[in-house]
Amino acid sequence: MTTAPSTAPGKWTITDIPDQNGRTAVVTGANSGLGIATVEALAAAGAHVVLAVRDPERGEAAAAGVPGSVEVRRLDLADLASVREFAAAWRGDLDLLVNNAGVMNTPESSTKDGFELQFGTNHLGHFALTNLLLPHITDRVVTVSSEAHKKPGTPHINFDNLNLTGEYTPRKAYSQSKLANLLFTLELQRRLAAAHSPVRALAAHPGWATTNLQRHDGSALNRIVMRAVAQDNKAGALPTLYAAVQDLPGASYVGPDGFGEVRGAPTLVGRSPAASDPATARRLWTVSEELTGVTFPQPTGA
Numbered sequence: 001m002t003t004a005p006s007t008a009p010g011k012w013t014i015t016d017i018p019d020q021n022g023r024t025a026v027v028t029g030a031n032s033g034l035g036i037a038t039v040e041a042l043a044a045a046g047a048h049v050v051l052a053v054r055d056p057e058r059g060e061a062a063a064a065g066v067p068g069s070v071e072v073r074r075l076d077l078a079d080l081a082s083v084r085e086f087a088a089a090w091r092g093d094l095d096l097l098v099n100n101a102g103v104m105n106t107p108e109s110s111t112k113d114g115f116e117l118q119f120g121t122n123h124l125g126h127f128a129l130t131n132l133l134l135p136h137i138t139d140r141v142v143t144v145s146s147e148a149h150k151k152p153g154t155p156h157i158n159f160d161n162l163n164l165t166g167e168y169t170p171r172k173a174y175s176q177s178k179l180a181n182l183l184f185t186l187e188l189q190r191r192l193a194a195a196h197s198p199v200r201a202l203a204a205h206p207g208w209a210t211t212n213l214q215r216h217d218g219s220a221l222n223r224i225v226m227r228a229v230a231q232d233n234k235a236g237a238l239p240t241l242y243a244a245v246q247d248l249p250g251a252s253y254v255g256p257d258g259f260g261e262v263r264g265a266p267t268l269v270g271r272s273p274a275a276s277d278p279a280t281a282r283r284l285w286t287v288s289e290e291l292t293g294v295t296f297p298q299p300t301g302a
Contacts (some may be wrong), residue, residue, distance in 0.1 A: 011257075011265030013238065014041040017245050021046035024094055025244070026133070028052045028075060028126070029101025031062040034144065034206055037237035038098055042244070043068030052086065052101075054078075077101055077125025078111040080292060087132030093300070094136040096244055099126040099143040102177075105170035115291065116163040118170075122177035127184055128294040135297050140200040141188065142243045145181040145253070147205055147261055148174055150272045157183070157284055180284060182253065182271050187281035189251040197299040200250040202243040203271075206236035207256035207263045231256075231263045242266035 025042050029035040030051035043049045043066050052075035053059035059072035073089070076082035102122045111120035130141055148171070157176060158164060164173055181203060188201040208231065239254040243266075248254070253271050258264030274280070289295050 012242060013265075014044070014234075014241060017041060017045040017241060019046055020245070023047045023096065023139075024050070024092070025096040025098060026050045026052050026094060027098040027100055028077065028129070029054075031055065031058045033233050034237045034240065035098075035100045036062050036066070037233040038100060038240050038244075039063075039070060040066050041234075041237065041241050042096075043070055045245075047096075054101075075101075075129070076112075077129065078117065078121045080111075080113050080125070080128055083125055083128045084132065087129060090133060090136055092136065093138050094133060095139045097130060097133060097137055097141045098240060098244060099130065099141065099181075100240065101126075102144065104174050106173075107170065108168045108173075110163075116168070116173055118173040118177040119162060119180065122174075123180035123184060124288060124292055126181070127288045128292040130184075130188065131294045131296055134199070134299050136300060137199050138300050139198075140202060140244065141185075142240055143181050143185050143201070143203050144240055145185075145203045145205050146174075146178040147207070147255070148178045150175075156274055157280060159283065159287065162287070179272075179275055182275035183277075183281040183284045184288070185253075186251055186276070186278065187285045190278065190281070191285075191296050192299060192302075193250065195299055195302040197302040199299050199301070200248075202248060202250065202252045202254065204239040204243040204254040204266075205261070205269075206239055207231060207258070207261055208236075235263065239266040 025047050027035050027038050030039050031053045039049045048069040051059045051063055051072045054076045056072050056074045063070045063072050075086045103118055106117055109117045115124055185201045185203040192199050243254045253269055254266050255261045255269035256264035257267040261269055
């Protein structure tokens with residue numbers, strides 16, 4: 001598949017990443033797509049990067065092609081026992097957590113804990129992981145969302161039916177999960193600030209990027225649009241990297257600067273009104289704590 005060119009000359013690129021020597025990062029879903037591009041860029045800048053992946057064999061194959069300091073650890077975000085195991089094994093400081101992994105437009109199915117797969121993986125898995133690791137995190141948490149959170153017909157979190165039982169569509173479920181990512185970031189930042197923590201929570205979206213994430217999307221129109229305008233995974237990872245290393249305010253949202261935020265260089269972008277509502281963010285946090293059994297801890301440095 002031919003993809004559109006990367007960012008224009010003079011725009012922010014991976015060459016603008018400051019020295020990352022001495023820093024440690026975890027990137028979820030790191031064996032392909034945006035994840036491996038994020039790993040490559042951080043490792044090239046000197047960071048030690050942990051590829052947190054569901055399939056360690058695939059993770060090792062991906063890590064073998066990355067120059068720099070990397071390692072692979074198993075993490076299945078669709079299984080809270082796996083999330084707890086990953087977090088319990090962590091030792092020492094963690095400068096950066098990149099909540100990148102996700103599933104998109106999947107057939108109706110559930111996580112091992114009985115949650116709708118996209119909401120359970122994209123939001124609840126990362127919610128639990130972040131809170132369990134937070135006592136170790138020293139700098140920031142970056143969560144990858146999507147402009148799908150603005151999709152018509154998904155203006156809110158369906159608190160009365162989070163699993164969308166009887167009304168499930170792949171796109172509705174994906175949009176709800178990506179809206180949850182932004183609300184999670186908003187409330188996480190509020191709690192960090194209230195705890196006087198130096199840790200920041202930020203979010204990013206890649207625009208249109210060619211990754212394995214779209215393998216369940218059977219839309220012919222989407223495939224045509226993808227061929228015409230999509231960025232490659234390296235360009236798509238730039239908003240995540242920008243959020244990970246630039247001095248930005250907490251709760252910032254980064255995306256491409258091109259028309260419709262489809263492609264381009266990273267810049268601060270806006271979120272929908274539904275993704276900006278603090279009351280909804282607090283409610284989602286409370287529900288997420290109840291569903292996962294994981295609560296907000298005392299962050300490092302607070």
